[in-house]
Amino acid sequence: MNVLLIGVMLLGVLQxxxxxxxxxxxxxxxxxxVEPEPxxxxxxxxxxxxxxxxxxxxxxxxxxxxxxxxxxxxxxSALIGPMGVIPSADVRVRSVExxxxxxxxxxxxxxxxxxxxxxxxxxxxxxxxxxxxxxxxLYAGTxxxxxxxxxxxxxxxxxxxxxxxxxxxxxxxxxxxxxPHDPEALADHLADMREHGMTVVAxxxxxxxxxxxxxxxxxxxFIEAYQASGFTQPMYxxxxxxxxxxxxxxxxPIDSKRxxxxxxxxxxxWYRETSAHGxxxxxxxxxxxxxxxxxxxxxxxxxxxxxFEELPELATTSDMxxxxxxxxxxxxxxVAAFNNGWDGIDHHNGGRxxxxxxxxxxxxxxTGAIPWFVNTGSGRLPFGFxxxxxxxxxxxxxxxxxxxxGTNRQGSVIHIEEGSLRPTLxxxxxxxxxxxxxYLVALEERIAEARTTGIGIGEADxxxxxxxxxxxxxxxxxxxxxxxxxxxPADGFQLLDPDRAVSLGSFNALRRAVAEHIMALDRAxx
Amino acid sequence: MKRAxxxxxxxxxxxTFVPACGLSAQARAELTAELWPAERIESALAALDEQRxxxxxxEVAYERRRSMLLARLKGTFxxxxxxxxxxLDLIQNGGxxxxxxxxxxxxxxWHWWQGWRWEGEYEMRWEDRGRHVRSGRHSARIRSTGAPxxxxxxxxxxxxxxxTRRYRFSVWxxxxxxxxxxxxxxxxxxGSVRKRVGREWERIDVRGRLRPGTxxxxxxxxxxxxxxxxxxxxxxxxxxxx
Numbered sequence: 001m002n003v004l005l006i007g008v009m010l011l012g013v014l015q016x017x018x019x020x021x022x023x024x025x026x027x028x029x030x031x032x033x034v035e036p037e038p039x040x041x042x043x044x045x046x047x048x049x050x051x052x053x054x055x056x057x058x059x060x061x062x063x064x065x066x067x068x069x070x071x072x073x074x075x076x077s078a079l080i081g082p083m084g085v086i087p088s089a090d091v092r093v094r095s096v097e098x099x100x101x102x103x104x105x106x107x108x109x110x111x112x113x114x115x116x117x118x119x120x121x122x123x124x125x126x127x128x129x130x131x132x133x134x135x136x137x138l139y140a141g142t143x144x145x146x147x148x149x150x151x152x153x154x155x156x157x158x159x160x161x162x163x164x165x166x167x168x169x170x171x172x173x174x175x176x177x178x179x180p181h182d183p184e185a186l187a188d189h190l191a192d193m194r195e196h197g198m199t200v201v202a203x204x205x206x207x208x209x210x211x212x213x214x215x216x217x218x219x220x221x222f223i224e225a226y227q228a229s230g231f232t233q234p235m236y237x238x239x240x241x242x243x244x245x246x247x248x249x250x251x252x253p254i255d256s257k258r259x260x261x262x263x264x265x266x267x268x269x270w271y272r273e274t275s276a277h278g279x280x281x282x283x284x285x286x287x288x289x290x291x292x293x294x295x296x297x298x299x300x301x302x303x304x305x306x307x308f309e310e311l312p313e314l315a316t317t318s319d320m321x322x323x324x325x326x327x328x329x330x331x332x333x334x335v336a337a338f339n340n341g342w343d344g345i346d347h348h349n350g351g352r353x354x355x356x357x358x359x360x361x362x363x364x365x366x367t368g369a370i371p372w373f374v375n376t377g378s379g380r381l382p383f384g385f386x387x388x389x390x391x392x393x394x395x396x397x398x399x400x401x402x403x404x405x406g407t408n409r410q411g412s413v414i415h416i417e418e419g420s421l422r423p424t425l426x427x428x429x430x431x432x433x434x435x436x437x438x439y440l441v442a443l444e445e446r447i448a449e450a451r452t453t454g455i456g457i458g459e460a461d462x463x464x465x466x467x468x469x470x471x472x473x474x475x476x477x478x479x480x481x482x483x484x485x486x487x488x489p490a491d492g493f494q495l496l497d498p499d500r501a502v503s504l505g506s507f508n509a510l511r512r513a514v515a516e517h518i519m520a521l522d523r524a525x526x
Numbered sequence: 527m528k529r530a531x532x533x534x535x536x537x538x539x540x541x542t543f544v545p546a547c548g549l550s551a552q553a554r555a556e557l558t559a560e561l562w563p564a565e566r567i568e569s570a571l572a573a574l575d576e577q578r579x580x581x582x583x584x585e586v587a588y589e590r591r592r593s594m595l596l597a598r599l600k601g602t603f604x605x606x607x608x609x610x611x612x613x614l615d616l617i618q619n620g621g622x623x624x625x626x627x628x629x630x631x632x633x634x635x636w637h638w639w640q641g642w643r644w645e646g647e648y649e650m651r652w653e654d655r656g657r658h659v660r661s662g663r664h665s666a667r668i669r670s671t672g673a674p675x676x677x678x679x680x681x682x683x684x685x686x687x688x689x690t691r692r693y694r695f696s697v698w699x700x701x702x703x704x705x706x707x708x709x710x711x712x713x714x715x716x717g718s719v720r721k722r723v724g725r726e727w728e729r730i731d732v733r734g735r736l737r738p739g740t741x742x743x744x745x746x747x748x749x750x751x752x753x754x755x756x757x758x759x760x761x762x763x764x765x766x767x768x
Contacts, residue, residue: 170581212741234580249638250682250742253618257557257609258685264561280580291628295637306607310561312591313570315582334582345628368586396581 020066023145023153027505028060028125029380032096032105032425036062036123040502045153047126048503050160050512054132055435056195058428060096061143061155064121069147072114076143079128079159083135086159090131093143096123096425103410106422125428128159136163164518166438167445172233172372172397173383173434174200175413178404179207179218185419186222189404190229192414192421197383197434201226202236202284202399209239209247211266216273223277234280234315236399240267241287241319244303254302260310267311282315282335289329290322293346301328308332319374323352323359330367337374337399340478355478360393372397376478378413378426380507381488383433386481388440389474400430436507439514443467446521456524463517469495470510553610561608567599616684616693620760622666625652632677636666639679646675648749653756660698660727660758667756668749670703679757680746683713690764691736695745697760699723699730703753710748714740723755733765 024043026036038044051057076093079086094107095114107125116122126143143155174193180186193201208218219237226235243266244254251259267283274281285307289300300318307316317335320326322344330336341354352359360371371394376382378400387398405412413427443463450460473493480486489496489506500509574591577583583591597603624637631649634641641650653659653667668677693715699707701723710718711734719732736743745762749755 234582246640246682248682249618250616250684250744252612252616255607255609256612258612260607260609262685280576280582282582292626292637293628295624302607308591309594309605309607312595313566313573315573315577334577334587345626364584368584368590370582370584370587 021069021145021153022062022064023155024062025155026060026062026123028058028425029429029505029507032123033098035121036060038062039505042502044503046156046158048158048160049128050162050504050508050515051128051130052162052164052166053130053134053136055166056127056129056431057159058125058127058432059157060123060125062121062123063116063145063153065116066118068118069114069116069152071148072116073112073146074110074114074124074143075146076126077141079139079141079157081137081139081159081161083137083161084139086128086131086134086139086141088141090129091141091143091157092127092129094125094127096125097422099408099415099422101410102408102412102415102424104413104424104426106415106424107428108417108422109420126155126157127428128157130159130161134161136161162515162519164442164515164522166435166442168197168199168232169434169437169441171387171391171437172200172236172399173387173437174198174202174233174236174398175378175400175403176202176204176238176405177402178205178406179203179222180404181206183221183225186225187229188419188421189414190225190231192423193403194229194231196423196427196431197438199231200233200236200397200399201231201403202238204238204241204402205405207239209242209266210269211243211247211262214269216269219270219273220277223274223279227277227279233397234282235274236282236284236317236397237270237274238284238319238399240270240283240285243267244285245287254299254306260306263306264310267307267314271311271314280315282317284317284319284337285333286318286320286329288319288321288325290320290325290342290344290349293344294324294348297322297325297328297344297348300325301332304329304332317372321375323349323354326354326363327366330363330369333367333369335372335397336363336367336369337372337397339373339375340482353477353479355390357393357476360390360395364394371395372399374399375401377482378430380429380433380436381481382478383430384436384507385433385440385470385474385488385510386478387433388437389471389476392471393476432507436511439511439518440467440470443514443518443521446518446525449525450521453525456521459517459520459524463521466495466513466517470514550610554605554608557608557610558605562598564599567595571595616687616762616764617681617695617760620697620762621662621664621758622652622760623662623664625664634679636679638682640682641677641679643677644675645673646670646677646750647672648675648677650677650679658700658756660756662758665756665758667754669754670705670749670752674750674752676748676750678746678748680712681744683742683744684762685742686736686740687764692765692767693734693736693743693762694765695732695734695760695762697730697747698727698758699755700725700727701753701755704751705749705753705755706751707755708746708748708750710746711735711743712746713742713744715743720750722751727758 025039025047027039047059076091078088097108139159141157145153289296315334317337320338322341338354343349402411415422447460450456578588619638632643653665659665708720709732715734715736717734
């Protein structure tokens with residue numbers, strides 16, 4: 001701990017609340033619709049973070065006041081350390097707001113002059129973007145709350161910039177997406193997804209269907225923007241599902257010549273456009289046939305086999321939501337994309353769920369399709385530790401519902417207000433999940449390097465033991481978390497350092513353990 | 527598939543089965559040759575390599591696709607899914623037999639058909655009481671449950687057949703109460719009938735004509751009254767004439 005940090009902390013102690021106001025750090029993983037609890041059960045005005053250069057890292061705090069507060073202004077300082085400065089522009093403070101109709105809370109830029117009625121408790125997030133060129137070391141700064149020109153509360157921020165860099169994980173992670181028909185908005189949205197760690201986009205609604213013409217320019221424009229934004233994973237093109245869903249059924253049943261020839265024509269038009277841009281693309285051909293009972297499942301199987309035989313140059317998938325549907329279609333698809341599944345209205349699936357080890361093993365063994373998740377849930381656990389656990393079973397991608405559905409319709413992970421993007425907490429937490437995944441993959445890569453070079457074997461063994469314990473701690477069955485209220489990390493989890501869990505939160509305490517093994521291996525390897 | 531249609535198809539099938547098999551095989555071979563020039567096969571093989579390298583194709587799936595394409599190259603592949611014929615009727619599920627139970631009463635309850643309610647209070651549901659079913663096991667029932675407005679089942683976009691501009695849509699209907707059935711060609715074609723239907727089944731014929739410059743159309747079956755309407759055995763066929 002250096003003199004600067006001690007100074008900052010002492011100043012914090014001396015200048016804490018002068019009015020009936022209570023500021024304390026909370027857990028940003030906690031539900032936003034209940035009274036916020038102090039992080040780790042201890043009231044603190046000091047938030048501790050760690051991150052790597054280029055990473056975004058949040059903390060949350062609550063502000064409770066017994067007396068009304070007028071003209072409240074919240075400001076933040078730069079983060080300063082011996083190795084440099086992280087400008088205040090990279091420290092963003094936003095309030096948590098419930099948006100009617102969206103069904104979720106979002107982060108909104110601060111009203112420059114807040115009015116806080118007596119007895120209110122407001123929740124805020126501070127998100128630090130660590131500039132990519134930041135030097136490792138400790139940095140400190142503050143978020144100050146003033147009312148009528150007088151500072152009434154302060155949050156101290158202490159950031160530990162780690163001496164390592166995270167790479168993009170080798171998985172396809174992203175959201176379904178609607179065409180905004182505005183190149184600037186498109187670029188903004190794609191940049192935002194990249195900043196949230198996403199590696200793939202799944203265009204679905206509002207893209208032109210070249211059925212009555214051969215116009216594929218919208219797709220071409222999207223691909224150019226996709227590539228310019230730095231996405232490197234194959235694109236997940238979900239729009240083709242609309243052909244079988246509602247655009248082409250008037251041409252006849254799937255086993256009619258008119259339907260098939262039109263289907264081939266339209267798919268080849270899109271394929272030519274993707275090929276012209278050198279964009280490897282996964283075409284999603286169907287949408288949740290389970291919803292239509294066994295008759296729908298049979299139809300899905302017919303379509304998949306037809307596409308397999310007559311359009312094998314296309315990489316294909318389908319958004320599936322039931323056991324029989326997946327087993328019917330997957331033998332003819334490159335990728336089987338599925339959620340946890342349901343029985344179908346005619347109960348044809350016998351209660352079988354899909355996002356679990358047993359089914360994924362069966363799927364790979366019986367069909368040869370590569371498993372991806374689709375619409376299994378956004379948030380930190382689904383994108384992070386749980387996905388990592390399931391990647392051990394061969395899962396390679398995850399596409400979620402939905403980035404920008406309609407005009408701020410429920411299900412969207414962002415809320416667009418006069419062009420500005422307000423992220424939902426789920427979306428922000430999804431980024432944390434992807435970051436967890438990056439740390440885990442980074443550690444796996446270090447261990448592999450140590451094993452290959454024979455250097456740092458002791459550190460690699462210790463790291464491998466940690467990963468094994470982590471792997472065992474994640475139940476490879478989404479039903480446990482989604483329907484049986486199992487929490488992660490489980491209470492009393494042996495890898496959780498209690499002190500760290502109090503100051504960092506339980507997820508970050510685990511991440512910190514992973515990070516320390518990475519750093520230990522880096523020291524040994526270099 | 528309903529009584530009259532089944533009878534007609536059975537006779538047609540018996541009369542044409544043997545020669546049709548031969549014709550189908552020939553037609554399939556010709557269509558396959560047209561769809562699969564050697565260059566396309568070579569290009570598809572290269573695409574498989576790219577997919578495998580990008581982790582989009584497992585080894586098992588790669589080998590399966592590759593074997594199929596190599597068989598195409600040798601001319602030994604027999605397509606099993608490629609169709610060379612079209613159904614006689616342009617309407618699918620015209621008897622409303624295939625039910626989609628995973629739907630709400632203000633939407634279509636039947637496969638293939640789409641549905642929407644604009645105003646008023648209605649309920650759509652499959653009818654299985656024999657006295658309200660003209661053929662098969664089901665008909666479609668649209669019942670007013672309150673204020674009048676408009677509810678409809680409608681077809682997907684139906685593409686025109688070649689140069690044909692005229693079509694005849696038929697549906698059997700019966701009703702009770704102050705019902706009103708409004709059948710209309712929409713979205714690219716003109717032609718409609720609006721009437722109150724009686725208690726006995728009657729065939730409603732509507733002739734539609736494509737508007738210039740359009741390649742497809744939809745047909746809407748609207749209920750706009752306050753009674754109940756039953757629908758069954760819908761068909762659509764092209765008609766001669768400019």
